Amino acid sequence: MFENRTVYLEGAFIPASEAVLPIMSHSVGRGSSIFDVLSFGRTKEGRAIFRLDEHVARFLRSALALEMAVPLAAAELQEAIKETVRRNTLQAGAIKIVGFYPDPSFSLLPPGKPLHLAIFVFDPVEDFGERPLAENEGVTAFVSRWRRLDPRTVPIEAKAAANYLNGIVARTEAKNLGFDYAIMLDLEGNIAEGGTESIFLVRQGRLLTPNIGNILQGITRKSILAAAEGIGIETFSGSLKEELLGDADEIFFAGTIHPVLPVSRVGNRTLPGAPGPVTQQLSARMQEIASGRAPGFQNWLFSVCK
Numbered sequence: 603m604f605e606n607r608t609v610y611l612e613g614a615f616i617p618a619s620e621a622v623l624p625i626m627s628h629s630v631g632r633g634s635s636i637f638d639v640l641s642f643g644r645t646k647e648g649r650a651i652f653r654l655d656e657h658v659a660r661f662l663r664s665a666l667a668l669e670m671a672v673p674l675a676a677a678e679l680q681e682a683i684k685e686t687v688r689r690n691t692l693q694a695g696a697i698k699i700v701g702f703y704p705d706p707s708f709s710l711l712p713p714g715k716p717l718h719l720a721i722f723v724f725d726p727v728e729d730f731g732e733r734p735l736a737e738n739e740g741v742t743a744f745v746s747r748w749r750r751l752d753p754r755t756v757p758i759e760a761k762a763a764a765n766y767l768n769g770i771v772a773r774t775e776a777k778n779l780g781f782d783y784a785i786m787l788d789l790e791g792n793i794a795e796g797g798t799e800s801i802f803l804v805r806q807g808r809l810l811t812p813n814i815g816n817i818l819q820g821i822t823r824k825s826i827l828a829a830a831e832g833i834g835i836e837t838f839s840g841s842l843k844e845e846l847l848g849d850a851d852e853i854f855f856a857g858t859i860h861p862v863l864p865v866s867r868v869g870n871r872t873l874p875g876a877p878g879p880v881t882q883q884l885s886a887r888m889q890e891i892a893s894g895r896a897p898g899f900q901n902w903l904f905s906v907c908k
């Protein structure tokens with residue numbers, strides 16, 4: 603149960619049930635919190651966090667983009683995250699770092715103070731009732747009428763709670779129409795990403811994904827591109843027209859919680875045989891890497907053992 607997990611809050615470790623935020627805080631009222639989500643799992647050497655350095659760096663970049671001050675340096679934040687995992691018995695799951703402003707406020711401007719920090723460890727299914735997905739189970743998706751936030755409106759590379767209104771409306775629309783996930787296009791009508799997922803297409807054996815610029819810089823996206831190249835799959839990052847969704851042999855979402863999430867239907871189009879061979883190959887490869895069984899990728903894993 604989530605309430606029983608141990609949470610890092612401002613340098614102390616407390617029960618999750620005590621990690622609460624005042625309703626009138628700036629972060630509740632204006633969505634001014636930043637966060638990052640990581641994953642950890644079992645390896646032969648004990649539990650390890652996937653690409654901890656990259657996630658911490660992205661968290662710090664989120665803060666920088668929004669002129670927020672983080673009270674810990676990268677190495678201190680990495681250690682606090684490892685210690686939070688150590689203090690919990692969960693063997694595999696997710697970690698969320700949150701930077702927030704707890705003080706009551708009515709102002710639009712955030713308080714000119716450093717962020718407060720909390721770190722949670724959880725199992726999305728057990729703790730929050732997320733739908734469990736069997737290995738290789740496909741999901742359905744729908745091209746949303748809501749376009750991906752444009753980088754000329756807000757710094758979209760920041761993982762800020764307020765930016766997620768975009769994904770919320772898109773995913774809600776998809777759900778109301780009977781689909782699991784949303785695919786958002788950018789303002790030019792090119793494929794961008796899901797609400798909280800990067801997207802990949804496979805066409806004639808090539809792996810295609812939108813370039814960064816109009817999308818979040820997904821760490822799974824970057825990892826999959828590197829992993830694919832390592833096993834000889836040709837990759838392309840660039841502008842992808844919406845029509846490719848009707849043409850692609852395989853489509854999958856990518857993100858920390860479900861590194862490779864096959865799409866079995868987009869709108870009216872069923873993708874026969876999903877997950878296809880490239881999706882399956884990459885899914886297996888990502889599992890090998892995350893569990894420490896792939897030589898050459900050890901520097902992506904950060905052991906929590908002392």
Ligand SMILES: Cc1ncc(COP(=O)(O)O)c(C=O)c1O
Nearest residue numbers: 798799800818820821822857858
């Ligand atoms: C908008 C968006 N795109 C893509 C992703 C996938 O990023 P990552 O692979 O770093 O989890 C996320 C993750 O939360 C996201 O919020």
